[in-house]
Amino acid sequence: xxxxxxxxSSSRFSQRLKQIKENxxxxxxxxNLRSQLGQHNHHEQENLVAMQGEIAALVVLFPRIEKxxxxxxxxxxxxxxxxxxxxxxxxxxxxxxxxxxxAIEVLSHDHPSVLVARKIRIDIExxxxxxxxxxxxxxxxxxMDVYRSESDPLKVVCGxxxxxxxxxxxxxxxxxxxxxxxxxxxxxxxxxxxxLTIKAILEEDGMTINESGELIPLTPNALNPNNGPxxxxxxxxxxxxxxxxxxxxxxxxxxxxxxxxxxxxxxxERQDASILFLIVLVVSSGTLGSAISILIRINDxxxxxxTDPIVPIFTGAFKPIIGSSFGLLVYAMFSSGIISVQIVPPxxxxxxxxxxxxxxxxxxxxxxxxxxxxxxxxxxxxxxxxPPIPPPMSSHRVTYVEEQITPPEELRDHPAIPNAxxxxxxxxxxxx
Numbered sequence: 326x327x328x329x330x331x332x333x334s335s336s337r338f339s340q341r342l343k344q345i346k347e348n349x350x351x352x353x354x355x356x357n358l359r360s361q362l363g364q365h366n367h368h369e370q371e372n373l374v375a376m377q378g379e380i381a382a383l384v385v386l387f388p389r390i391e392k393x394x395x396x397x398x399x400x401x402x403x404x405x406x407x408x409x410x411x412x413x414x415x416x417x418x419x420x421x422x423x424x425x426x427x428a429i430e431v432l433s434h435d436h437p438s439v440l441v442a443r444k445i446r447i448d449i450e451x452x453x454x455x456x457x458x459x460x461x462x463x464x465x466x467x468x469m470d471v472y473r474s475e476s477d478p479l480k481v482v483c484g485x486x487x488x489x490x491x492x493x494x495x496x497x498x499x500x501x502x503x504x505x506x507x508x509x510x511x512x513x514x515x516x517x518x519x520x521l522t523i524k525a526i527l528e529e530d531g532m533t534i535n536e537s538g539e540l541i542p543l544t545p546n547a548l549n550p551n552n553g554p555x556x557x558x559x560x561x562x563x564x565x566x567x568x569x570x571x572x573x574x575x576x577x578x579x580x581x582x583x584x585x586x587x588x589x590x591x592x593x594e595r596q597d598a599s600i601l602f603l604i605v606l607v608v609s610s611g612t613l614g615s616a617i618s619i620l621i622r623i624n625d626x627x628x629x630x631x632t633d634p635i636v637p638i639f640t641g642a643f644k645p646i647i648g649s650s651f652g653l654l655v656y657a658m659f660s661s662g663i664i665s666v667q668i669v670p671p672x673x674x675x676x677x678x679x680x681x682x683x684x685x686x687x688x689x690x691x692x693x694x695x696x697x698x699x700x701x702x703x704x705x706x707x708x709x710x711x712p713p714i715p716p717p718m719s720s721h722r723v724t725y726v727e728e729q730i731t732p733p734e735e736l737r738d739h740p741a742i743p744n745a746x747x748x749x750x751x752x753x754x755x756x757x
Contacts, residue, residue, distance in 0.1 A: 345422075348429045352380060355433070375439045376432055382446055383428055389453050390421050418456065421449050447473070477626045477637040484641030485619055492612045492645065499605045503598050513587040516580050523577045532570065534577050540570055604653065606678060607685040611652025612645040614689030619644055648689025655688050655698055656681050663702055 397415050428445040431438055450469070455462035471483045527534055533541050619641060626637060658664045659681070688695045 345426050345429055348426070348433045349380065349384075351433045352376070352429070352437075355435075372439060376437060379432065379439055379442050379446060380429075382450075383425055383442070386421075386425060386446070386449055386453065389457065390418055390425075393453070393456050394418055414456065417452070421452060424449050471638065472634055477629060478623045480634070480637035481619065481623065481626050481641035484638040484643075485616055485645065486641075488642045488645045489612065489616055492609060492649070496605055496609045499601070503602060503605075513584070513591060516584045516587060520577065520580050520584065523573050523580070526573060527570065530570065534574060540574055603656065603678060603681060607652045607656040607681050608649040610682045610685035611649035611689035614652070614686035615645040615648025618648075618690045645689070647692075649685075651688045651692075651695040652685030655684060655695070658698070658702055659684075663705065664698070 394415065397418070424445055428442040428449075431442045431445070447469075451466045454465050454469075458465060471480055474480060524534060527540070531542060535541060626640075629637075688698070
């Protein structure tokens, strides 16, 4: 029975493939006829291009579905589930061929509907992604939904939401990591408690100890043996007590040195934690400033003609990264002293944190401010551009001397020449 059923299913599958091939030939024939006529307008040309793209996308789905069917047939778990009549994946994948045939038939009509074929093809792709990638299929489908969207602002917001979510996780994760860095603090408390315990034991015996580990008696006879009827026993007890005191003194010296080392280490950890907190704060502020800038200018993305549908997604995803990078760069330049400025009045305790937070936000929000800061740094390292030097003047200087033009004596009283002031022409230079 199983062999006959497999044979009948394979025959039906081959017949379905033949029908799909015939429909594809019919579609290609219709496309060739339309292209040969050459009487279609621009809108019809776009429909033809869209039909060709849908046909290519539908054809690509055939090997993917066939590969999944082969994997199911070779899976022992699937064969066991099929034996128990619990497996339905093969039937669902086989039904996808019927949907493919339906989409191709829609395109093979005289008046094909590209929109209906696209909807069917998208539904098939979503199902194939879930079967082919069980864990990442849902994420891939959500990404493809955004990719297929015709709204560029929606793509920008989705890319921005992805980067902002990762930035928020890193921010809170870093804060938790900083708060959990208490290894030296715990050991420091243990050492301090042990030192206090040693001092308490010695004080009970009438002694104390200084920082260098020297025993100091609190009473005059604390280190001397007690005189009494049992002097030998007192001497033995005093010897044992002295050995214990010396052992405690050695331990006290060791613990005291360890305490000094741990205090220095804890101070270094505090400084490192403060710097790390500032870096996390600056990066997060730059990311937030860039995100706010994008949300304010979200309507401007509708006017942009992207060459690829994925460009707006990457724009929304990478803009916050640029803002956080600029914020971190500005923080490094101010902290290293490349750019010197008075941060806050000395009475403010958290002034540095708020200053760098606001500065990183402004740099992430305004790219022009970041460019100005970088330009200022370049001028400081490379030197500001000097104003252009005028060309040197010629050593030959021309002096203009005004000269009164006087007519000859024989022409002064001539009636054709009136007695008037004659023009003064420059001498020794060119005119104009």
